[in-house]
Amino acid sequence: MGVKVLRLAAIRLWVVVAWICATIVQPAAAAAAAAPNPEPIRLGLIEGLSGPLGNGGEAVLRNLVWASERVNARGGVKLPGGARPLQVLRYDSKGSVEESLSLLRAATDQGVKVVLQGNSSAVASALIVALDRHNERDPAHRALLLNYAAVDPLLTGAQCSFWHFRFDAHTDMRLAALVEVIAQDRQLKKLYLIGQDYSFGQHLRTQARALLAQRRPDLEIVGDELHPLGRVKDFMPYASKIRSSGAQAVLTGNWGNDLTLLIKAARDLGLGTRFYTFYGNALGVPGVLGDAGVDRVLAVAEWHPNAGDSASERFYQAFRQRFPRPEDDYLHARMQLMVEMLVAAMEKAGTDEPRAVALALENLRLDGRPLGVAHQGWMRPTDHQLQQPLYVSIMRRAGEAGVPHDNEGSGYGFRTLRYLDAAQAELPETACRMKRPAR
Template identity: 60%
Template sequence: MSAAHAAPPIRLALIEGMSGPFGNAGAMVERNLRFAIERVNARGGVKLRDGAHPLELSVFDSKNAVEDSLVQLKAAGDLGIPFVMQGNSSAVASALIDAINKRNAREPGQRMLFFNYSAVDPTLTNEQCSFWHFAFDANAAMRMQALTEAIKEDGAIRKVYLLNQDYSFGRQVSGLARQMLTQKRPDIQIVGDQFHPIGRVKDFAPYLAKIKAAGADTVVTGSWGNDLTLLVKAAREQGLELKFYTFYGNALGAPAALGEAGVGRVFAVAEWHPNVGGETSDGFYRSFRARYPEAKDDYPLLRMTVMVDMIAAALEQAGTVDVVTVARALENRRVRDGLVDAWMRPNDHQMIEPLYVSVMRKAGEAGVKFDNEGSGYGFRTAMELAQQRVALPSTCRMMRPR
């Protein structure tokens, strides 16, 4: 496709916190999306009925705040961008769903679709489910299902402390942990259940003092970004021999922050990690590192590449950028290859896929070919859970356009 005759791009709006306390998480998202988009464009772009179109990413800084996100949503809409992506806050995702529902009802000629890669509050695909929203990450209930299956098998765990960010997602994680641990390991004592302000705590030492005083041997947390990094740094500095069962313990500086103290003690849950193994997985990881060779950028998220690939395939099936046609092409879409086994469940637009619980180990040990961020520490699979073990039922009652 020559530049002189190139078709207009299909624009994707990224609304994310690119500045502020979670700016590093926003930058990580942008890297992953640009990597995925470049792969689609390198193979010829998206072929619609009128020819091939490149994908183009436009970034809107929401500062990870609800009001700023809504302002940026309007800005994207005013530019005629039909596809919106966001994920690093369930509170923001909830507000975007509501705003897009209202916009699409009010302006049927300028509808938008919302592709969510990381906001995992289960409410988003249950009580708040929307035809205009697709969730490409396992929700918090599915992630907790996986983590508690691993905890169930860890007989050394006796006392658990729940520590989470104080917003809707953190409270969901806390409630789910209580519910599932009670069902699966009634012998475990929950000795603390605490919330901390999101993005505002500079020193987690007082929280860890409470964890120590409670006699906990394990912390279960959904905290992410700098909050998680600072938490594990403080644990290392205090020399606490805790296990951390986390949603994001393999991310954004956490392994390097914890160092040797994390070996065998930090667990994370995800749809993939670099040491899953196999030629296809290794090749994906190496291609990401070739694109972003700096150690600080070493955090590929397979689900973002899967999301962009599925969007491109749905656009090609639709043959148009009409959002209703594209949404219907995404529903029930399945991807099965050497790396991915994913299904977009049609009744609630929730991605269903296997999950891995992995444990931090030294690079070079069996099952740890790759480390994280040049830290010398990586993650090894501790448990793999097939789709049917994590595909929890949905209460979604979706309203569909005629």
């Protein structure tokens, strides 16, 4: 009888424990299982990711993916409701203005609050107009436009917008840096201007003439023409014109395949001209030129792999570890800084709401070196133009003094000729009359 009582008590005790577990443990486990992952902050990249200039778009995508990965690796964007990761969404515009506008509507319809674009000032201009209208018409679904490469000064000048921020040095800033070097080359007497026939190329042509007339009135411009953007397959006729003109140097804002094919044609024709370029240090140009580019191709950029300090070296090595293939060697510090400044602004504002983030971005200064970015900048609040250092560099063989790294496994890299700090590279804001939202 006593044994039965003990067994009955044990059973009752087991039932009580089981009830406690069912009441407390199981709901807790179910709640944990049901807890959603933090909603990502989506960055919508609207860029030409296919077609004749798609290689440039894909290279940009790698930069932005890496920047987002590094933010996420340290916990994401720290907001009051909890940390949230970044997610880059790709929207292939194929380089078309109309397609870009359609994709902007798609992105905002999907709740994207930050749009990224750069490879075409014509596209950037259209996006600014469309986004201004969208944000005014639908303030509950506003978005920001962060621009990493569209360099027409009008975008932060007469067309400046509260919703648009540029993280690249604009045409006039880059041009002024190149002209600093041209002005010092007293052996240069004849110069040829060539560019792409859209807003950026058209502005560069006008501004180059004006600035050269100030700094080098003795310099003869022996050629000046524009060609269709992204449509010329054979640049040999243009190279022949350059040779016939007797030009000693070429100044061009060409980028992507338009630059690569132009310099390849010059090489095939045996031209010994120097090329003062905005984008001659990436996307296949050094490999196409080979020895013909040594001491002839100059480029201007906010940074380059041979900039020289320890922070720069760590930054470059980290990127090469993430993207070890030589053909993926296309790293831009400004794109990394853009993402880091966006994150800093969101954390400062305590939200990803576009107006609050825009206000936090204004006047923001960020030294990216503690975050692994070998670059620093200040977002000028009056026109949303980033102020940053610039380098003018010249193509040399890798392994020579000042050139420890090559470009894209080509065996050729760039060495600094002239460094301008942010104050030296800054040009005054003149035309921006920014309209700010009341709330």
